[in-house]
Amino acid sequence: MSALPDSVKDIADGLRRAGYLPGESTALVSYLATKLGKPVLVEGPAGVGKTELAKALASYLDRELVRLQCYEGLDEAKALYEWNYRKQLLRIQAEADGAGWSEVQDDIFGSEFLLERPLMRAIASKAPVVLLIDEIDKTDQEFEAMLLEVLSDFQITIPELGRVEASSHPVVLLTSNNSRELTEALKRRCLYLWLDYPALEHELEIVRLHAPELSETVARRLVEIVGMVRELDLKKPPSIAESIDWARALLLLGAQDIDAAMFRDTMSVIVKHRTDLDVVAERVGVKLTALPRS
């Protein structure tokens, strides 16, 4: 287990080594999160590397990543803990003859009968972990309220057992696609990080990191085109992950340059809606032939 970072630069370098190129504010907020022990709420469009950030942090800090994927109808039984009913019933039946009620009752509400779910696991873990609560905006408001205890005090109250306090301090990341307004109470407890599509140079670096064999000129042209495509009004603008996919596809095809024909053949890697394809072909495909070759 590595020590906590000493400066913003440390964490930026560390994330870089883990294969994630952080922007300035990303590194800063990650640093503050480790130092202040506050959860981070990460928002931004789909595919800008919100989840990747958590993975990179875990790998840099050399910690286990505990992930809780949120969805509509997620409840505490699946997020926190659940009593193992089957085992409890077995226990009762095994003791059915003889043993008094009170012994059995004390018995069946022990930690032996507890099924740990992600949040519980993150709290109870001996070694510190990175906890990723993914797509928090998909859950109900009640679930958010339940999270508050975990996020501010790092403890969970189980009525039958008492309070379980964190033995180590996890780094917590919450991601949201902003599909609904989160409650003030939750935001209040978090640091806020807004991730947007990266600037041209930054994205170029990211693409070069993930597809190092691609020649500089092609990579530059690629991110320029992706930038152009994002300018258009699309159903789903291409994300960073798609730029990388495209870079790999071009590599595989051994492309020396992205011309109109090559673009037409491969653009389905970055554009994934029927109507979007038409718009992009019309608006960007034409420009490609006109652009001077770089």
Add this chain to the structure above:
Amino acid sequence: MEAGAPASAPVGIAASLLEFAEQLRGEGVAIGTSELLDCFAALEQISWAGQQTFRAALASTLAKSQEDRRVFDLVFDRFFFRAVEAAAVREEVREGEDAASALDGESAEIDLEGLRAQIAQAMRDGDEGKLRDLARLAIAAFGRAQEGSGVIGVDVQRIRRALGLRTEPQPELPPEDPRRDGLPRDGLRRFEALLRRELERGQIERTQALPPSRPLNELDRALPSGPLQDLAAVHRVVAQLKRRLATQGHQNRGHQRRQHVDVRRTMRASLETGGVPVVIKYRPRRPRRPEIYVVCDVSTSVTSASVFFLSVMHALHDSFRKMRSFVFIERISEVTDVFARERNFKAVSEAIGRDAGVADISGYTDYGRVWSEFKALVEDDLHPRATVIVMGDARTNGRDPRDDLFAQIAARAGRTFWLNPEPRLYWNYWDSVIAAHERHCNAFECWTTRQLEDFAAALARPVDR
């Protein structure tokens, strides 16, 4: 010291930050004490040498949504700019003479063409510092050639025009000129902001006083509905609305007082526990999916808003299956088919412009006629579970509003909403008759995203019947 300037005595950073937070609160960003404590804790951990770091630390602890971020950026720039200038005035630091004399010698041979190319290059590279220097150079060059108008906004535009900086491509220029393909729009915007800032700085230096501070212009944060603003921005707002509508109603589930036990699912769940129903499953309560009638004004008085309204209609069509849409100016016309047929927003607005045939003679809105036609069209279909949404500014151009007809429509429908694209301040002035209509419906002003969200919440709220 003039009124409105920060306090004249030097104040500690803590006091300054509190004042900054106070200003943010004044602009509607909710900042509690806990946020401020976090902010100070964060500042202890970082070096203050770089403005970017300092700013990011403040932003991550104080502004916790995209909208708050936008306000934060505006207030941050304003606050610290003023603080620096106030300090400069207090300490009587002047750079004016040196810089001006240095430039004076230069200005004679400032090469306009070179300046243009350099600015365009800096914009392409996104080099903020360079761009700032160039802005100062440009002001120096033009401030001398012509007398400044004294109004900063006018000067900014004059300089921009004189430099020939435009977003559209300029094919007549030689191919190596970076302006040939048109300049990036945000780069140009940044350059204008820098020009503005530098002009302001010059003004403060000349007058030795800060102009009184103004609250942020409401329009800075208003819905992107102005004719100048691009459609993509409208779509971003609407896309968000769409997602909200899709998830609306679910969050209220826990609040139901009466819930129905789902026997089937309870029995199935009990199999896990040997037939003992330990977990009771409830039947989920479906969010309200009302039948909707949308009536939208597309006349010239709401031109800027109607693009926005049409895209809201488009979004509603995606979320509600039972929906009929109408557009009107003098007459009313049903466009449900257009929306059903065309998935592409652009095609929809074109088709409406071409086929709807809602303008008759004058092209001015005639609410009386519209209501009577609308009533004839839908009267038999309206029922207490229907929702009618009217989008328009309720300006009658002096004609009879016939709100009695509107009242009859509203009485037949379950709920009636009115979305007015004008700020409440202008309601009922001139020929606006919203008050007469408001008696029969819920009227919302709708010109910022937040107001639109309020409306979306009201629309999807389940009604107990």
